[in-house]
Amino acid sequence: MQMKKLIVIGGGPAGMMAAVRAARLGADVTLLEKNAELGRKLLLTGKGRCNLTNACGLEEFLGRFSGKGGPFLRDAFKAFFNEELIAFFQERGLSCKIERQQRVFPETDQAASVLTVLRKELDRLKVKVFLLSTVKEILVDDPAGGRGVVLTDGKRIDADKVILAAGGLSYKATGSTGDGLKIASQLGHAVIAPLAALVPLKTKPDFPKMISGLTLKNVRVLASDGKRKILSPVGELGFTDFGISGALILSLSGMVVKWLHEKKPVFVLIDLKPALSLPQLRARFIREASASPGKTIEQIFALFLPVELVKVFLTLVGVAGDIPVNQIKPIQRDKFIALLKAIRLDISGSLSIEAAMVTSGGVSLKEINPRTMESRRIKGLYFAGEMIDVDGDTGGFNLQAAFSTGYLAGQSAAG
Ligand SMILES: Cc1cc2nc3c(=O)[nH]c(=O)nc-3n(C[C@H](O)[C@H](O)[C@H](O)COP(=O)(O)OP(=O)(O)OC[C@H]3O[C@@H](n4cnc5c(N)ncnc54)[C@H](O)[C@@H]3O)c2cc1C
Incomplete structure (x- = not known):
């Protein structure tokens, strides 16, 4: 034959x-x-x-x-x-x-x-x-x-x-x-x-640039186009000069890029404390603040966050870091806690297909x-x-x- x-x-x-x-x-x-x-x-x-x-x-x-x-x-x-x-x-x-x-x-x-x-x-x-x-x-x-x-x-x-x-x-x-x-x-x-697909994402606010190089472990990300949602498992996320990267982001990116291609407004919410609920975080904040009322807000924030993120959170909450924590208003405290569970980043694009893994x-x-x-x-x-x-x-x-x-x-x- x-x-x-x-x-x-x-x-x-x-x-x-x-x-x-x-x-x-x-x-x-x-x-x-x-x-x-x-x-x-x-x-x-x-x-x-x-x-x-x-x-x-x-x-x-x-x-x-x-x-x-x-x-x-x-x-x-x-x-x-x-x-x-x-x-x-x-x-x-x-x-x-x-x-x-x-x-x-x-x-x-x-x-x-x-x-x-x-x-x-x-x-x-x-x-x-x-x-x-x-x-x-x-x-x-x-x-x-x-x-x-x-x-x-x-x-x-x-x-x-x-x-x-x-x-x-x-x-x-x-x-x-x-x-x-x-x-x-x-x-x-x-x-x-x-x-x-499998590509880092660009974000609109520029705070990722301020903390470029920081990697967060054990966080969760939700990506949405306003209607559809994808919830990541718990994993790693990194901040870069232009936005966000890391395993969690790469995994979500294929769908996010499709949404962007359809001209949908895409955002991600980062949950820094996926193992804790809002009430648990609030209780912990109150416990820490009443145990050390003389500590500054900055010092208390640092108990919840990597040091690089403390300044970012002070800005987002709109509070001075150097005042005693017993002077924080409940509304500011609640905003801080809400941010721990959901920092929002609007997505403006992705790196090009040239830089994508697939x-x-x-x-x-x-x-x-x-x-x-x-x-x-x-x-x-x-x-x-x-x-x-x-x-x-x-x-x-x-x-x-x-x-x-x-x-x-x-x-x-x-x-
Ligand atoms: C940086 C990076 C890291 C990655 N890491 C991983 C990983 O660890 N694990 C994983 O599972 N995947 C990984 N991937 C994805 C993986 O590399 C691809 O999915 C895989 O290479 C696809 O194989 P392929 O043979 O289909 O295509 P390719 O590997 O792209 O091969 C296609 C070949 O066709 C040739 N070719 C193109 N046009 C012509 C033509 N006209 N005539 C003749 N030849 C032509 C090209 O030169 C090329 O050699 C990674 C990708 C990148 C970019």
């Missing part, structure tokens, strides 16, 4: 895994990458340590993707999930470890060792890797299935099937410049507008068969990775989605 000729466009995690799986099943695979090396973005992941997946169970995993992304990924995860991914690297000599929040990293703490395993596997399976090869167009003129691609230098390469895994639009220097989305759109595929939007899920990753419009064309309209939370969810959709696309195309 003649070997199936397959082209994979994009040498990121999705494309490399697709090529490995297809070659393992006996296909003759060519991998085309526009950069001079494979996996440029992969090397940046997890601050260079590569948080390659998460060890949580399937249902929780699916819940960490926005919109319809979770249900869409179910089949891909059934084909190849976190345990299989960890075993894939383990069998090739790279052990993994599980850290807080079930984040999985290579034992080496080096994203480069993840890339080395994938590169060696591509070599072993004799995948033809062409670097500095930018695909300009996919040819689908033959409705029965004859396919090929054209590179920017005019060269044509024929194939029976094509897997498009060219990534999203963030961190352009890594090669993710949106080519894949353009090519899909030229072929008649619906592409949902790409927006930034791209939301992409090729519409309606036009991809989730059981195979094949286009519902064009036979013999498959999609994998970030260019599909799925985006997940931080914690290893996006790389697993790239590896799993790549694996399934490779398997289906070779099958």
Whole structure:
């Protein structure tokens, strides 16, 4: 039987895994990458340590993707999930470890060792890797299935099937410049507008700037567009020159950016004391103030707040810090306590998609068969990775989605 000729466009995690799986099943695979090396973005992941997946169970995993992304990924995860991914690297000599929040990293703490395993596997399976090869167009003129691609230098390469895994639009220097989305759109595929996700947010009031660098642990955030709300779990938030960042904010940001895109007025409320109710906080304030009536308001505020925030709170409450606490008016005390549970920040925007960790939007899920990753419009064309309209939370969810959709696309195309 003649070997199936397959082209994979994009040498990121999705494309490399697709090529490995297809070659393992006996296909003759060519991998085309526009950069001079494979996996440029992969090397940046997890601050260079590569948080390659998460060890949580399937249902929780699916819940960490926005919109319809979770249900869409179910089949891909059934084909190849976190345990299989960890075993894939383990069998090739790279052990993994599980850290807080079930984040999985290579034992080496080096994203480069993840890339080395994938590169060696591509070599072993004799995948033809062409670097500095930018695909300009996919040819689908033959409705029965004859396919090929054209590179920017005019060269044509024929194939029976094509897997498009060219990534999203963030961190352009890594090669993710949106080519894949353009090519899909030229072929008649619906592409949902790409927006930034997992991205820091800009705020209107400038007090975050005054406390830039401060990180708060064990806080909770509520984001709202006036109608809809998202409540974060308890976690970490950081203040920056332009606004807010940190794990909690990144997780909310995909939805917030969508609301901003719809021109909705978005705000967040930060709860600095999620474990305590308003009455509990009031009782504590009264207790502290009556135990030390001679202490200044500033000193009492400091019992509730990191020192950097005391000045901010004095301004927001509108009270002088150097007067004795027994002179604070009940209305000022109640305002202070209300602020502890809900400091409001109006959101003016986000950093650009360039600075986002992932791209939301992409090729519409309606036009991809989730059981195979094949286009519902064009036979013999498959999609994998970030260019599909799925985006997940931080914690290893996006790389697993790239590896799993790549694996399934490779398997289906070779099958
Ligand atoms: C700073 C940062 C840190 C991150 N950390 C994590 C993490 O720890 N855990 C996690 O789960 N996720 C993380 N992510 C997200 C993760 O990196 C992506 O979800 C993942 O890389 C997507 O894989 P992909 O193969 O679909 O796309 P990409 O990795 O973007 O790969 C696409 C490839 O296609 C190539 N290409 C593009 N156009 C063409 C063309 N026309 N012709 C040929 N080749 C082309 C590109 O050069 C690129 O190499 C991080 C992202 C960033 C930016």
